[in-house]
Amino acid sequence: EVKLVESGGGLVKPGGSLRLSCAASGFTFFNAWMSWVRQAPGKGLEWVGRVKNRLDGGTSDYAASVNGRFTISRDDSKYTVFLQMNSLKTEDTAVYYCALYAAPYADYPFDHWGQGTLVTVSS
Amino acid sequence: QSVLTQPPSVSGAPGQRVTISCTVSSSNIGAGSDVHWYQQLPGTAPKLLIYHNNDRPSGVPDRFSGSKSGTSASLAITGLQAEDEADYYCQSYDSSLSGPVVFGGGTKLTVL
Numbered sequence: 001e002v003k004l005v006e007s008g009g010g011l012v013k014p015g016g017s018l019r020l021s022c023a024a025s026g027f028t029f030f031n032a033w034m035s036w037v038r039q040a041p042g043k044g045l046e047w048v049g050r051v052k053n054r055l056d057g058g059t060s061d062y063a064a065s066v067n068g069r070f071t072i073s074r075d076d077s078k079y080t081v082f083l084q085m086n087s088l089k090t091e092d093t094a095v096y097y098c099a100l101y102a103a104p105y106a107d108y109p110f111d112h113w114g115q116g117t118l119v120t121v122s123s
Numbered sequence: 124q125s126v127l128t129q130p131p132s133v134s135g136a137p138g139q140r141v142t143i144s145c146t147v148s149s150s151n152i153g154a155g156s157d158v159h160w161y162q163q164l165p166g167t168a169p170k171l172l173i174y175h176n177n178d179r180p181s182g183v184p185d186r187f188s189g190s191k192s193g194t195s196a197s198l199a200i201t202g203l204q205a206e207d208e209a210d211y212y213c214q215s216y217d218s219s220l221s222g223p224v225v226f227g228g229g230t231k232l233t234v235l
Binding site for chain 1: 156157159161163168169170171174175180210212214216217221222223224225226227228229
């Protein structure tokens with residue numbers, strides 16, 4: 001059974017930093033592409049970024065709204081993907097979901113999601 | 124403003140058929156880009172409902188179907204049930220395959 005469990009959310013002041021983790025199990029993690037998707041309170045889904053598998057270069061891509069502030073990385077030995085968030089703004093307040101691509105290709109959907117972790121940016 | 128445009132809300136009575144549209148308004152997401160659909164029940168994570176325009180993951184009832192023509196996609200739900208009341212999102216991707224993933228703004232389905 002595929003499981004994605006996010007952790008690390010909480011309250012942080014504007015300008016601060018936070019690192020989210022997503023612990024994965026139940027699938028071949030090293031072959032997977034992983035993404036982060038967020039949802040502001042009462043709003044829709046917004047893609048944050050993704051990290052590809054090592055075979056595809058292990059590179060990351062980001063939404064314009066977070067590019068330069070957020071970094072996605074992975075530790076294949078620990079079946080974990082990370083989201084490092086710096087220079088946080090109030091508009092980054094959201095539930096952050098970890099999501100698994102159904103296959104390691106950009107045109108595939110997210111077929112498994114974590115339960116989400118809430119990040120609140122407020123003074 | 125999202126490059127995938129959905130109606131904010133739709134409604135229908137139990138047993139009826141409803142459709143939710145998803146219109147692409149970006150040149151970076153061409154007619155060749157597939158559309159996926161997700162269902163988000165209140166207080167839960169999104170769930171994949173339809174992928175590659177019209178395929179259903181195992182376990183999704185055949186009351187749910189998808190279609191796509193050019194830059195317009197649709198999700199149809201037949202035999203509407205109370206438990207279908209949820210938010211529905213379409214999703215696509217930059218046709219270069221290296222660009223961003225995009226979601227529609229979401230549609231709230233109310234079962235009357």
